[in-house]
Amino acid sequence: MSREAQTVLKFPILIGDIGGTNARFAILKDAFAEPKMFENVKTADFETIDEAIQTAVLDRTSVQPKSAVLALAGPIDGDEIDLTNCPWVLRPRQMIQTLGLEEIIAINDFEAQALAISALPDDARMAVGGGVQREGASRAVLGPGTGLGVAGLVRARNMWIPVAGEGGHVDIGPRTARDLAIWPHLKTIEGRVSGEQILCGRGLVNLYRAICRTDGLEPVHDEPAKITQGATSEDDAPSREAVTLFSTYLGRLAGDLALVFMARGGVYIAGGIFQRLLPMLKPEMLREGFEDKAPHSELMKEIPLYIVTEPLAALTGLAAFARSPRFFGLETTGRHWTA
Incomplete structure (x- = not known):
């Protein structure tokens, strides 16, 4: 496990499960709170992921996330991450500046599903x-x-x-x-x-x-x-x-x-x-x-x-990791960006 994976993420934490057609977001205020869910987002309705998060999440809450853990439908490689079945491109360094975040961790969407089945x-x-x-x-x-x-x-x-x-x-x-x-x-x-x-x-x-x-x-x-x-x-x-x-x-x-x-x-x-x-x-x-x-x-x-049968299993997995990263051997080298 990388040293980065042992980092305790700063709350509130934005978690997101971003697929080819739909994106689902929630915010964890602290380690004991239940995730605050937001309405599902159709990826085709927004030009960028930054715009989707701003419009569908940040504009609808007074809570400003400090960290984000995002699961993406595609391989995580470099500072520009293309989604396999969606035109969105995740640019974490740009997102940190645009959305006022301090750090972002990006993982594969089915890594999030795997995290979920650890304790389903x-x-x-x-x-x-x-x-x-x-x-x-x-x-x-x-x-x-x-x-x-x-x-x-x-x-x-x-x-x-x-x-x-x-x-x-x-x-x-x-x-x-x-x-x-x-x-x-x-x-x-x-x-x-x-x-x-x-x-x-x-x-x-x-x-x-x-x-x-x-x-x-x-x-x-x-x-x-x-x-x-x-x-x-x-x-x-x-x-x-x-x-x-x-x-x-x-x-x-x-x-x-x-x-x-x-x-x-x-x-x-x-x-x-x-x-x-x-x-x-x-x-x-x-x-x-x-x-x-x-x-x-x-x-x-x-x-x-x-x-x-849980429709939001990926978010459940992301929440489990966000609360206690040390319990998961999730390699974050090259997938963790900070301000």
């Missing part, structure tokens, strides 16, 4: 199938939204250590005869079908269109919401299959992560789009895809799989 209460998660959680064992989290976020969480030296990455961009391949029929019709990136090409909002559209082409049908939907709505209709077989396969493929990728991290502490599925899909999905298919990992199917039966 039972009423904020739903188990899918069996398995027994082992306390202190590694965990993993993934979440389909505008993109596909992935992170790990490992326990060492009495600290939870989040492991960030771009795991949503790993290759994903066909497994069944139906998959083999659909795969040639999927839109690729330079010939690759990554997890994010299927398991996110635009990925659901990609999958739906590929199913239509496979069956010689003309696609009629061009938005994820229309596909999820169509999946409730008996007359829209492509939408129903798209949602069903989305669940199976997500289960498979969750199983891959379980093996990568040997996540006996559980694999957690988060993300807004999954919450909307949940009423239409068959949990047994999600679990079946998760356990379909020969020759390790028996091992997979022992690993719990959870759906995160």
